[in-house]
Amino acid sequence: MFDNQAARRKFARRSRTAGVAASVGAALIAVGVGALPAAGADTSSASRSATALAAAPAGPRLGSAGLMQSDDFFQQGLAPVRATVDLTGKQALSACSGEETMRELTKGKAAAYADVTWAFDTKDTSLTESVAEGSTDASAASYEKRLDKLVRGCQVEPHGHWHYGKGHAFTGKAGEGIWYTAFNGDGKVAGGVAVIRSGHRFGIVELTGQPSDDPGYMEGIAAGAVNRLAG
Numbered sequence: 001m002f003d004n005q006a007a008r009r010k011f012a013r014r015s016r017t018a019g020v021a022a023s024v025g026a027a028l029i030a031v032g033v034g035a036l037p038a039a040g041a042d043t044s045s046a047s048r049s050a051t052a053l054a055a056a057p058a059g060p061r062l063g064s065a066g067l068m069q070s071d072d073f074f075q076q077g078l079a080p081v082r083a084t085v086d087l088t089g090k091q092a093l094s095a096c097s098g099e100e101t102m103r104e105l106t107k108g109k110a111a112a113y114a115d116v117t118w119a120f121d122t123k124d125t126s127l128t129e130s131v132a133e134g135s136t137d138a139s140a141a142s143y144e145k146r147l148d149k150l151v152r153g154c155q156v157e158p159h160g161h162w163h164y165g166k167g168h169a170f171t172g173k174a175g176e177g178i179w180y181t182a183f184n185g186d187g188k189v190a191g192g193v194a195v196i197r198s199g200h201r202f203g204i205v206e207l208t209g210q211p212s213d214d215p216g217y218m219e220g221i222a223a224g225a226v227n228r229l230a231g
Helices: 006-015 018-024 137-152 218-231
Strands: 080-086 112-120 127-135 165-170 176-183 189-198 201-209
Touching: 018 165, 112 201, 127 218, 137 189, 137 201, 165 218, 176 201, 176 218, 189 218
Parallel strands: none
Antiparallel strands: 080 112, 112 127, 127 201, 165 176, 176 189, 189 201
């Protein structure tokens, strides 16, 4: 599967620019979730009618509650505006994966899927997250390794192209993961990506844009994503 989509991935990797986040935010269409007002935003009747990110129904199955929520972003200097949620696993995994989706990665065999795209009040900044529920911890660990291998494929790029930096592994009570800072063609920090796992759940989360001068924000996002995934 990876070989068959190599050409598409290379095209997506070469064509990414900092302006992608803006176009993503503009194209958001709410699916099972309403707009989230940013801090200090207008609280008119239209704004008050927006709802928070929908929680998963009762039960152990992975749902939207396993995704990052609005409260997870404020400590990272991000003010969420809107989230678009999907439970089909058909969202592109990351800029490095091109058009590959979680459903394709798992060949549709995961017990459940959940995807989200977040838009923020900061220009050219967005976040995507795609997670799935495996049948066992072992299968989830296998997919975690495949996702990490995919990300590492974008660490070495020709001069002038965006790329991921060094991987930083972490382990906590909720789970584990590895996060990478992203750099644009000029070598400046431009977001990051993290591969995460908690038990038999696994996924990938990617931030486009730089919310602050401290690249450690990606570590905070990765840890927050693992905590939500643990549910």
